Amino acid sequence: MIILTPLKRFQLPVVAECINPDFFQSKTPKETEALEVWEGNKQKKIEELFKVKEVEAESLMITIDGDVSEVRRIGANMKSGEIVIHGNAGMHLGEAMEGGKITVHGNVDGWAGSSMKGGVIEIHGNAGEYLGAPYRGSSQGMSGGKIVVHGNVGNEAGAHMRHGLIEIYGCAGQFLGFRMKDGTIYVEKDAEARVGACMIGGKIIIRGFLESVLPTFTIDDVKSKVKVEEDHTVEGPFYLFLGDLTENGSGKLYVSREKNPHLSPYEKLL
Numbered sequence: 459m460i461i462l463t464p465l466k467r468f469q470l471p472v473v474a475e476c477i478n479p480d481f482f483q484s485k486t487p488k489e490t491e492a493l494e495v496w497e498g499n500k501q502k503k504i505e506e507l508f509k510v511k512e513v514e515a516e517s518l519m520i521t522i523d524g525d526v527s528e529v530r531r532i533g534a535n536m537k538s539g540e541i542v543i544h545g546n547a548g549m550h551l552g553e554a555m556e557g558g559k560i561t562v563h564g565n566v567d568g569w570a571g572s573s574m575k576g577g578v579i580e581i582h583g584n585a586g587e588y589l590g591a592p593y594r595g596s597s598q599g600m601s602g603g604k605i606v607v608h609g610n611v612g613n614e615a616g617a618h619m620r621h622g623l624i625e626i627y628g629c630a631g632q633f634l635g636f637r638m639k640d641g642t643i644y645v646e647k648d649a650e651a652r653v654g655a656c657m658i659g660g661k662i663i664i665r666g667f668l669e670s671v672l673p674t675f676t677i678d679d680v681k682s683k684v685k686v687e688e689d690h691t692v693e694g695p696f697y698l699f700l701g702d703l704t705e706n707g708s709g710k711l712y713v714s715r716e717k718n719p720h721l722s723p724y725e726k727l728l
Contacts, residue, residue: 459515460490461523462508468528470498471548472507475531479518479539479558487512527567533560536577549586552579555603568612569593574622576603587612587631590624600624600641613650616643619660623687635662638709644686657702657709664713665692668721675701675711677724684712697721 460482474495482490490512491505504510518539526532527546534553546564552571559578568586571579572593585607590600591614599618610628617636624642630649638657647666654662655672663684679698685691696712713721 459513459519459521460487461511461513461521462504463511463522464508464524464526466507467525468497468507470528472497472526472529473531474504474529475534476504477520477522477529477532477541478534478536479520479541480535480537482520483518483539525564527565530567533558536560546583552577555579565609571600571603571605573598574600574603574605578604578606580606580608582608584609584628585611585615587614588617589615590619590622591615591617591636597637599637599639616641616662619643625686629666635660635709638662642686644692654702654709654711656705656707657711658705658707659709661710662712663692663696664711665717666714667717668713671699671711671713671721671724672702674704675699676703677727679728680715680725681712697724 476493491510493504520541522543525545527548530548531550533541536555537557539558541560543562547562547566549567550569551566552560554573555577556575557577562581565583566581566585569588570585571590589611592598597618600622601620602622604623606625608627611626611630613631614633614636616624619638619641622641625644627646629647630645632650632652634653635643635657636655638660640660642661644663649664649668678700681696681698683693695715699711701707
């Protein structure tokens with residue numbers, strides 16, 4: 459196991475995609491310390507920014523002790539191993555990740571799990587905008603893996619999602635599941651407007667309050683419970699809406715009946 463401890467509070471963005479078990483594998487501590495990162499516009503070695511300590515362990519794990527909210531691309535393209543962060547993490551955490559696990563005991567900035575393909579990201583704080591979403595101009599959204607957020611998330615979580623699972627145990631911002639094609643998004647608490655805008659397929663479950671359902675969705679049924687994943691089913695009842703009809707979509711939007719009495723007029727259409 460490698461333990462990284464920041465040597466200072468970072469004032470400039472640090473780009474460090476080499477903080478990744480795939481890069482650290484089979485390297486000596488000295489070789490690890492010599493890996494290159496960027497701090498602002500200056501190239502530096504890991505040892506100039508972090509104290510590096512090696513501890514005996516059965517599996518390859520990277521532990522970061524401290525605030526790395528200015529450190530970007532940790533675990534990008536990661537295929538195996540584990541990263542545990544005790545503090546806040548920066549943008550692009552686990553970008554295009556294919557395997558392994560990243561756990562953050564803090565908050566995470568935007569684009570966490572962007573275009574993720576596999577593996578698990580678990581965030582014990584809040585996540586910023588575009589969780590699991592691709593960059594502007596791209597439609598290659600999350601295609602696999604699982605993201606769990608125990609706090610709140612910003613706008614456009616799960617945008618262009620193609621497969622995989624996002625579980626949010628706080629509240630979600632606007633445009634949740636924007637242009638979603640497949641996969642599942644679960645929100646334990648409330649969600650802001652425009653959920654499922656332009657979605658074609660997939661499943662979104664809102665267990666809390668939803669201020670409005672887009673007029674391009676039609677009510678189809680009331681369900682007593684909904685499956686989130688194989689071993690996780692949530693009790694309802696839930697309104698089931700289908701859409702987005704402007705995209706000829708067949709996406710499923712489940713909304714808590716109990717928490718959304720303002721949606722009761724839709725029952726006349728059943």
